[in-house]
């Protein structure tokens with residue numbers, strides 16, 4: 089006895105198989121193919137899915153008038169017409185009746201936890217014929233989906249609000265299978281037998297979850313009307329709402345083995361990661377608050393739009409001896425954004441102290457936050473001293489980065505080692521040594537080498553912050569500069585120990601900390617630290633440190649150059665885009681200006697007609713089937729050639745295809761330039 093049979097009376101492209109209750113009850117004259125009348129009675133699925141059918145009036149046999157729909161898609165009548173297979177040997181159980189042959193071979197697609205949910209679902213009797221899930225598989229092969237809806241775009245993802253689409257491969261009787269529905273069905277069952285030789289059909293009673301699973305799976309690919317509520321529930325809990333930045337980032341296309349001459353679209357633009365970072369920095373730079381809400385002055389000297397950067401409660405006076413506050417603000421002289429640091433309650437008694445800022449202003453170093461000016465103010469209702477520094481958006485202090493994260497706390501509590509990699513430590517050492525060397529060479533002292541006053545402004549990129557403040561707050565006319573310089577070296581050493589041991593308290597037990605460092609890091613690193621924390625002597629200088637770390641400096645220079653190369657190449661990509669945007673703007677200005685419609689000198693003949701045809705050539709090409717050609721590389725190639733005005737000739741064709749022109753890019757470029765000049769001259 090064969091497990092399936094070819095119903096000879098059926099010439100159908102796709103034969104639905106639905107639970108015959110018994111051999112005797114097999115309907116005898118059920119047409120396996122919908123008659124034209126049936127088709128007319130059935131509402132077109134394109135209408136249901138998309139709200140319109142592009143084949144309406146062009147041969148689609150289904151009903152397009154919703155009001156006229158005599159039997160709704162799920163009505164028993166409609167369902168009845170689907171019960172069409174004549175299979176005398178097929179005795180499926182009630183559960184089997186809901187299983188499509190494709191179900192058994194369906195690829196596992198569903199997340200585990202969703203399967204769990206499904207597993208726990210009690211076996212339900214088969215849903216009414218024509219229920220959504222069934223219709224999904226048993227749909228007539230006559231009914232073709234639009235090509236565009238059968239594509240699954242992985243970049244879109246599925247969110248409850250989005251209509252889900254239905255790809256052809258999951259439909260037994262989709263266009264590709266049309267005419268082979270029966271064979272496909274038969275093959276499916278054949279493979280079912282092969283794969284489950286020892287499994288009698290009754291054993292399929294134990295497969296309800298497969299059935300449900302599959303219906304759920306395929307729900308991913310069905311339209312939203314037929315979506316399984318289970319899926320949606322778990323979708324809602326599983327898939328987080330997209331981040332705002334998903335608008336700017338896109339995954340790489342699923343393409344491997346590109347030919348050498350092929351490029352992905354990403355190759356033309358700045359990397360997503362860099363773009364997102366810059367985007368975030370811009371966003372932070374432009375953020376603002378209502379000054380009144382934060383009890384801030386509307387204007388402060390030449391600065392306005394104050395925005396508090398330090399929202400931490402409880403101001404520490406440990407560093408400066410006074411509470412300090414940090415604000416982002418905009419300067420109304422140059423329109424730039426600056427960082428203001430206010431020292432609260434400080435009354436400047438010695439005017440000469442202000443002159444120390446001059447020496448600091450002259451220092452320009454990549455690892456020092458530059459100071460612009462300092463002034464006193466009563467705008468906050470007290471005597472405050474304000475220092476103005478360059479603003480570095482999205483910066484973090486070394487304290488925030490390495491000593492305040494929950495991971496770091498957990499590490500401290502559990503005593504687990506989560507060391508900063510040695511390369512990062514060397515990078516910090518080299519940058520700090522470079523900053524301190526410049527400061528000491530200017531006969532100044534940083535007096536600020538501590539984790540909360542070193543900013544991390546990029547990946548491993550640090551800058552000494554708050555320079556010059558202590559020189560004003562504890563003004564001594566530079567008498568103790570050598571002492572402070574020695575202190576800088578000592579604090580430098582302490583900072584590296586804290587970072588290496590992952591603990592700020594490690595400097596209180598130096599022998600143990602050094603032992604730990606010697607176990608975890610190289611000998612060279614330990615030697616530098618030992619030198620930095622050695623007893624101050626007149627011979628102990630930053631120059632010695634620089635000599636000691638010379639090989640690491642070379643490495644740092646190399647890394648910096650590499651990164652510079654990377655940034656430069658990213659920049660060059662956007663440079664091209666800027667050039668092309670200018671060209672596109674010119675196009676936009678010139679083409680189809682309504683106000684010149686009646687103006688013969690601006691008519692769409694001659695030069696301007698050429699431009700219009702070129703626009704069609706670049707953007708509006710269609711393939712042999714009349715489908716739009718959306719080829720970005722064609723656009724970029726054309727625009728680049730146009731911009732450089734190459735001699736290459738192209739053939740432009742009128743829209744009615746009655747005339748064509750052969751012109752060079754150079755000629756088109758001249759036309760565009762002259763048209764744009766004309767436009768600019770017109771008043």
Ligand SMILES: Nc1ncnc2c1ncn2[C@@H]1O[C@H](COP(=O)(O)OP(=O)(O)OP(=O)(O)O)[C@@H](O)[C@H]1O
Nearest residue numbers: 397398404414427477478479480481483484485540
């Ligand atoms: N020049 C700057 N540009 C951009 N952001 C800055 C600048 N200086 C400081 N910040 C930011 O302002 C915030 C507060 O800085 P601050 O120096 O007050 O740190 P803190 O850890 O709060 O120290 P304290 O306890 O002394 O107040 C930090 O998150 C820091 O990233």
